[in-house]
Amino acid sequence: MMVKELSQAANVSADSVRYYTRIGLLKPERDRNNGYKLFTDTDVKRLRFIRRAQSLGYTLAEIQHILDHAHSGKSPCPLVRDIIRKRIEDNRVKLDELKALQERMENALQDWEQRGDGVPDGDTVCYLIDLAGEE
Amino acid sequence: MMVKELSQAANVSADSVRYYTRIGLLKPERDRNNGYKLFTDTDVKRLRFIRRAQSLGYTLAEIQHILDHAHSGKSPCPLVRDIIRKRIEDNRVKLDELKALQERMENALQDWEQRGDGVPDGDTVCYLIDLAGEE
DNA sequence: CTTGACTTGTGTGTTGCTCACAGGTTTATA
DNA sequence: TATAAACCTGTGAGCAACACACAAGTCAAG
Numbered sequence: 001m002m003v004k005e006l007s008q009a010a011n012v013s014a015d016s017v018r019y020y021t022r023i024g025l026l027k028p029e030r031d032r033n034n035g036y037k038l039f040t041d042t043d044v045k046r047l048r049f050i051r052r053a054q055s056l057g058y059t060l061a062e063i064q065h066i067l068d069h070a071h072s073g074k075s076p077c078p079l080v081r082d083i084i085r086k087r088i089e090d091n092r093v094k095l096d097e098l099k100a101l102q103e104r105m106e107n108a109l110q111d112w113e114q115r116g117d118g119v120p121d122g123d124t125v126c127y128l129i130d131l132a133g134e135e
Numbered sequence: 136m137m138v139k140e141l142s143q144a145a146n147v148s149a150d151s152v153r154y155y156t157r158i159g160l161l162k163p164e165r166d167r168n169n170g171y172k173l174f175t176d177t178d179v180k181r182l183r184f185i186r187r188a189q190s191l192g193y194t195l196a197e198i199q200h201i202l203d204h205a206h207s208g209k210s211p212c213p214l215v216r217d218i219i220r221k222r223i224e225d226n227r228v229k230l231d232e233l234k235a236l237q238e239r240m241e242n243a244l245q246d247w248e249q250r251g252d253g254v255p256d257g258d259t260v261c262y263l264i265d266l267a268g269e270e
Numbered sequence: 271c272t273t274g275a276c277t278t279g280t281g282t283g284t285t286g287c288t289c290a291c292a293g294g295t296t297t298a299t300a
Numbered sequence: 301t302a303t304a305a306a307c308c309t310g311t312g313a314g315c316a317a318c319a320c321a322c323a324a325g326t327c328a329a330g
Contacts, residue, residue, distance in 0.1 A: 004277070018279075019318055034325065036278060045258070053264050057240045060317070070255035077252035080261050081244065088240050095233050102230060105192045105223050109216065117212035126201065126211045129188050139308070153310075154287055169294070171309065195286070 001039040010047040017047070025050060025064055057087045136174040145182040152182070160185060160199055192222045 007014040020026045021037060026046065028037035046067070053063045062083050069076045112128050124130045142149040155161045156172060161181065163172035181202070188198045197218050204211040247263050259265045 002278080013318085014277090015319060016317080022280090023317090034278080036325095046260075049260050049264065054317095055239065056243055056264065057236050067260060070260040073254070075252040075254050076261045077247075077250075077263055080263055081247055084240055084244050084247075088237065088244065091233060091237050091240065095230070095237060098226060098230050098233065101192050102223065102226050104190065105219055105226065108191055109219050109223065112212075112216055112219075115212075117210040126205060126215050128212055128215055129184065129191065129201075137309080148287085149308090150288060151286080157311090158286090169309075171294095189286095 001041075001043070002036055003039075006039045006043060006047065009044045010051065012047060012051060020047070020050065020060075023060065023064075025060060025067070056084065057091065058083060062087075136176075136178070137171055138174075141174045141178060141182065144179045145186065147182060147186060155182070155185065155195075158195065158199075160195060160202070191219065192226065193218060197222075 001009070003014050003017050006012075007017045017026065018037075021028060026039070026043055028039045028043065030036065031038055049067075050060075050063055053066070054060070058066070066076045066080060066083075069079055108128075115128065136144075138149050138152050141147075142152045152161065153172075156163060161174070161178055163174045163178065165171065166173055184202075185195075185198055188201070189195070193201070201211045201215060201218075204214055243263075250263065253259070253262045255261065
C-alpha cells in the first residue's frame with residue numbers, strides 16, 4: 001500500500017502521512033526500485049489510532065511516546081491518563097487566555113466604532129491602539 | 136541604545152527584540168565597529184506599540200502591515216478595525232474548537248477513571264483511546 | 271511512442287519566539 | 301598592566317503539525 005491508499009483508508013491527507021513518516025510515527029518499508037513508502041494493514045490501524053488520540057488532545061510527541069511504551073509490552077493506560085490530565089489543565093489555561101483576548105478585542109472594537117480616524121504623527125501610529133491601555 | 140537596554144525599556148525579552156529585528160519590525164542602525172544593533176527612543180515607542188497591538192490580538196504580520204500603512208502617511212485606523220473584526224471571528228472559531236476539545240478530554244478521562252489497564256495486543260495499543268469513538 | 275493525468279519524495283515556509291553557541295566587551299581583581 | 305570572570309552580542313537552529321511547491325517517476329490511452 002502506498003501513501004495515497006493509506007491516506008484514503010484512514011481519511012487523512014497524503015501530506016500528513018508523509019509527515020508522520022518523516023518524524024518516525026510510521027515506519028514503512030521502502031520499494032527497492034523507486035524508494036516509495038510501502039505500508040501494511042497494521043499501519044492503517046496505527047494511523048487511525050493516531051488520529052483518534054489526536055482528536056482527544058494528545059500531541060504527536062505524546063502519541064509517539066504512548067506507542068513506544070505499548071511496543072515494550074507494558075500497558076500504556078496509566079501514561080495515557082496522566083498525559084490527558086496535564087493536557088486538560090494546560091487547555092484550561094489556554095482557554096482562559098483566549099477568552100480574555102476575545103473580550104479585549106470585542107471591547108476595543110466597540111470602543112473604536114464610535115471614534116473617527118486619525119492620521120499618524122511622530123508619537124502615535126494609530127491612537128486607537130495606543131489608547132487601548134498600558135498593562 | 137543596544138538590545139538589552141531597549142528590551143528593558145519596553146519590558147520585552149532581548150530575544151524578542153532580536154527576533155523583531157530579524158523580521159524587519161525594527162530596523163536599527165548598526166555599529167560600524169562590531170555590527171551591534173543601535174536603537175533610538177523612537178524604537179522604544181514602536182516596540183511598545185507592537186506589544187500593545189499584540190495584546191489586542193494582532194499578529195506580527197498584521198502589525199507590520201499597519202506600521203507600513205501608517206508610514207505612508209495615511210490613517211491606519213480603518214485597516215486596524217478591519218483586521219480586528221476578522222481576528223474576532225477567527226478567535227471565536229478557535230474558542231469553540233478548544234471548548235469542544237476540553238469536553239472530549241474531560242469526558243474521556245471521567246470514563247477512563249472507572250476502567251482498569253489493558254495490555255496492548257496486535258489490535259489495540261490502548262483500548263481507552265480505541266473505544267473513544269469513531270467520528 | 272508520446273501525451274497527459276496522476277503520483278511520489280523531498281525541501282521549504284508557516285508563527286513567535288527560545289535556546290545554544292562562539293565570540294566580543296566590560297568590569298574587577300591581582 | 302595583565303588577566304580572569306561576568307556579561308553581552310549576533311547568528312543559527314529548533315519547536316508543532318502540517319501545507320505547498322517542484323521535479324521526477326508511473327501508468328493508461330491513443
